[in-house]
Amino acid sequence: MDFRPSADQELIRKTVREFADREIRPLAKAIDRDHRYPAESIPKMAGLGLLGMNYPQELGGAGTDMVTYCIAMEEVSRACASHGVIMTVNNSLAAWPIYTFGNAAQKEKFLRPMLQGTKLGCFGLTEPQAGSDVVSMRSTAVKKGGKWVLNGQKLFITLGGPADTYVVFAQSDPKAAHRGQTAFILDKGMKGFEIGRPEDKLGICAAPSVPLFFHDVEVPDENRLGKEGEGFKIAMQTLDGGRLGIASQAVGIAQAAFDEALAYAKSRTQFGHPIGHHQAVQFALSDMWVQLEASRVLLYRAAQMKDRVERFTKEAAMAKLYASEAAMALSTKAVQIHGGNGYIKDYVVERLMRDAKITEIYEGTSEIQRLVIAREELER
Ligand code: CAA
Numbered sequence: 057m058d059f060r061p062s063a064d065q066e067l068i069r070k071t072v073r074e075f076a077d078r079e080i081r082p083l084a085k086a087i088d089r090d091h092r093y094p095a096e097s098i099p100k101m102a103g104l105g106l107l108g109m110n111y112p113q114e115l116g117g118a119g120t121d122m123v124t125y126c127i128a129m130e131e132v133s134r135a136c137a138s139h140g141v142i143m144t145v146n147n148s149l150a151a152w153p154i155y156t157f158g159n160a161a162q163k164e165k166f167l168r169p170m171l172q173g174t175k176l177g178c179f180g181l182t183e184p185q186a187g188s189d190v191v192s193m194r195s196t197a198v199k200k201g202g203k204w205v206l207n208g209q210k211l212f213i214t215l216g217g218p219a220d221t222y223v224v225f226a227q228s229d230p231k232a233a234h235r236g237q238t239a240f241i242l243d244k245g246m247k248g249f250e251i252g253r254p255e256d257k258l259g260i261c262a263a264p265s266v267p268l269f270f271h272d273v274e275v276p277d278e279n280r281l282g283k284e285g286e287g288f289k290i291a292m293q294t295l296d297g298g299r300l301g302i303a304s305q306a307v308g309i310a311q312a313a314f315d316e317a318l319a320y321a322k323s324r325t326q327f328g329h330p331i332g333h334h335q336a337v338q339f340a341l342s343d344m345w346v347q348l349e350a351s352r353v354l355l356y357r358a359a360q361m362k363d364r365v366e367r368f369t370k371e372a373a374m375a376k377l378y379a380s381e382a383a384m385a386l387s388t389k390a391v392q393i394h395g396g397n398g399y400i401k402d403y404v405v406e407r408l409m410r411d412a413k414i415t416e417i418y419e420g421t422s423e424i425q426r427l428v429i430a431r432e433e434l435e436r
Pocket residue numbers: 141145149179181182187188189190191212213214234235288289292293295296369417418419420421424427428
């Protein structure tokens with residue numbers, strides 16, 4: 057069993073790293089400080105194929121496998137985690153369900169521009185009363201003739217605002233609980249579809265997260281994604297892949313934290329030596345490196361399973377759980393190694409620590425990942 061990337065995958069890593077160092081890293085500090093969506097760099101990412109990576113070229117995608125996508129996500133997130141989440145929301149959460157459950161017309165109309173990056177997509181699942189508990193969704197979809205009328209609210213929808221296309225979920229048969237949820241594709245600008253103000257967040261400040269409001273939004277039946285009542289399973293399967301995107305983002309953040317800590321350990325002198333000569337710092341760096349490498353093994357194994365079209369629900373949850381907690385641990389240790397300097401905004405590590413936290417929360421909290429892992433072992 058070999059979890060090492062191939063020569064081709066390493067070449068793509070190098071290309072994406074050089075691109076990210078040139079086009080993304082120089083923006084990261086200012087867009088975080090100003091909470092500004094990086095409109096200037098997203099078309100450049102699209103030009104490199106980063107917004108539709110693991111999809112067929114005939115549909116406008118870059119035609120890579122999932123492992124390559126995870127590697128590219130790592131490199132983008134290593135430079136800036138906000139760019140990382142923009143990339144994964146479009147690739148994994150918006151494009152994938154349309155690619156997998158959409159019909160030919162929906163793929164042509166909505167998916168192709170998303171993969172080419174001329175339009176962006178996002179994913180509207182969470183609601184004020186339905187976070188971890190997706191079944192409690194209160195948004196409703198009522199069928200009237202050839203249309204659906206949507207009412208309700210979504211919360212924390214990452215990339216809402218800049219996105220043009222919204223994959224959203226609503227309860228179309230309240231008596232049927234999770235089997236009564238249906239997915240729809242909404243266009244920005246539909247009458248009654250309101251996009252709220254971005255939240256003021258701790259991290260990933262350049263990737264807006266907004267509430268969405270549906271006031272009698274009339275959605276043609278041709279915008280229904282998949283069958284009526286299939287929405288919950290579409291959401292769950294989408295999140296299996298999405299969790300690999302977030303695990304990759306976490307690995308990228310953790311790698312950046314390690315890079316910063318290592319450089320600082322070599323350059324900062326205390327007690328007559330670079331601090332990397334002191335065992336306390338050496339032990340911390342060793343633990344960081346082990347956690348980083350273990351995260352990659354779990355991530356690439358799960359991505360290979362997705363490429364082989366095997367069920368990878370548990371492996372995705374394990375990769376996301378471990379990598380996100382590792383990103384939090386590594387970034388916290390990186391701040392500690394920097395001492396007082398780590399606590400001020402002139403140094404990158406404080407941003408890494410703020411950005412790492414969300415990876416333990418979105419696309420299923422660490423607690424939900426543990427629940428998924430246990431259920432896959434105990435029940436399925
Ligand atoms: N693949 C296929 N089917 C699945 C599945 C999966 N991964 N997970 C569950 N199902 C199926 C089950 O087999 C079951 O099928 P039947 O109807 O045939 O029985 C059905 O779905 C119901 O499953 P559960 O009984 O497990 O459902 P549950 O209510 O107990 O919930 C849960 C399960 C794992 C807790 C789920 O609700 C969950 O994942 N919650 C977390 C939500 C989440 O991750 N939200 C993220 C929002 S998006 C986001 O964060 C994006 C961003 O900002 C960037």
